[in-house]
Amino acid sequence: GAVVSQHPSRVICKSGTSVKIECRSLDFQATTMFWYRQFPKQSLMLMATSNEGSKATYEQGVEKDKFLINHASLTLSTLTVTSAHPEDSSFYICSARVRQKNTEAFFGQGTRLTVV
């Protein structure tokens, strides 16, 4: 199957700093990528849909100024958590679908963010 690479896998940052997470589709083009957040022992909650070359679409309750999403190319989307707070500590996972194929989505390995 297609490969989605997410980096870093784990990051610890100080409160008030910003953290950037990258999501790359390695062997396919992804017009659309999705960002999810997962708290311990809970399911994945969709945060936003990232569209190449246009603004991301955020789910209700997700602050777009806090979670900046950039999808500058067909193989890269980034999520920047700005002015991170301890409550932002979570597991962030990106997902991508093969361009023009409405089938399974492929997921990155996830990023464990801990804000201290």
Added chain:
Amino acid sequence: SQQGEEDPQALSIQEGENATMNCSYKTSINNLQWYRQNSGRGLVHLILIRSNEREKHSGRLRVTLDTSKKSSSLLITASRAADTASYFCASHSGNTPLVFGKGTRLSVIA
């Protein structure tokens, strides 16, 4: 809002037994997918069943889909300790993003 609801939320079985997990969803779908997640790790795609399919097999996995009841089940036969993980169903319609259920935490005891 989450579309899928899995039950049970947690399941503990002995190695060699079968494990059945159920999932319900609310709206019409193009397909339904099952994923596995080991603790603190990313998601692994297990199987996809399309809305016009009723049953699908992959190795020790068997998935059913009942669109009239808006439900699906995942059966893992002859379970192994390595099957211990969380299992999620996820669905989408059209080009919408995947919406995940709450998941079932499966523990297989050796």
